[in-house]
Amino acid sequence: MTTGAPQSASQPESARPPQPQRERMSAVRWAVIVLFGLLFAYDLFGALANLTGVLAVVDAENAVRASVDLDLISPPWALLVVTIVLPVAGFAIAALVGRRHSVATAALVFAAGLAAVAALTASLTALA
Template identity: 40%
Template sequence: MTTSSVPETRPTTPAWLALGLAVLFGLLFAFDVWEAVGNLVGVSVVASGLETTINPLGWVVLILGILLPIAVFALAFWLGRRRNVLAQVLLYLAGLGTVAAVSLSLLALFGIGSVLT
């Protein structure tokens, strides 16, 4: 009895569809980045209006808020690059949910009063 040595292949997403999903979800992740930049600018303006500064932990939180959506999108894109459409959509949605949960947690944990010195 001979067995075939042909590897099993998964159905992959066509390139045009994978690119479309990446662009669509990339815009949603870009909105999260835009919000994080707005938070950084807003907190800086509030701090200067109150004649105070942002402490180092505050800067770390604000900068991580910008970097997190970029890193999670890149991870979701990389993990889903050879998967089917449903898996890619679920990865992007899980990434968006993760970014939203972490952002809300950071805002709750480090309210505006705690990032100013």
């Protein structure tokens, strides 16, 4: 008669099925992540600098417009916010897509993500 105790407790260690172990990330993978993280951060820094620059230009233009009784203009907030969000989202998406692939494939995914972010940022900056 069985008492309902789990059978695995009475089995020897060699008879138990192996537990899946978490794969540790190699130093090369960490180097790829850090390198592309810095490149995405550079694009983010450019977007933040663009934000402050555009706001300064709009403020100066509004000062001139106010002195000659013209309507004031507003900054292109949507474009400026999107250019700030793009590098963060691009890095996150590339990290999620490349996490289960080889280091070389992950590097290519990060490079494609960086290229897409740079192209979209340049296009949106031209619109702003």
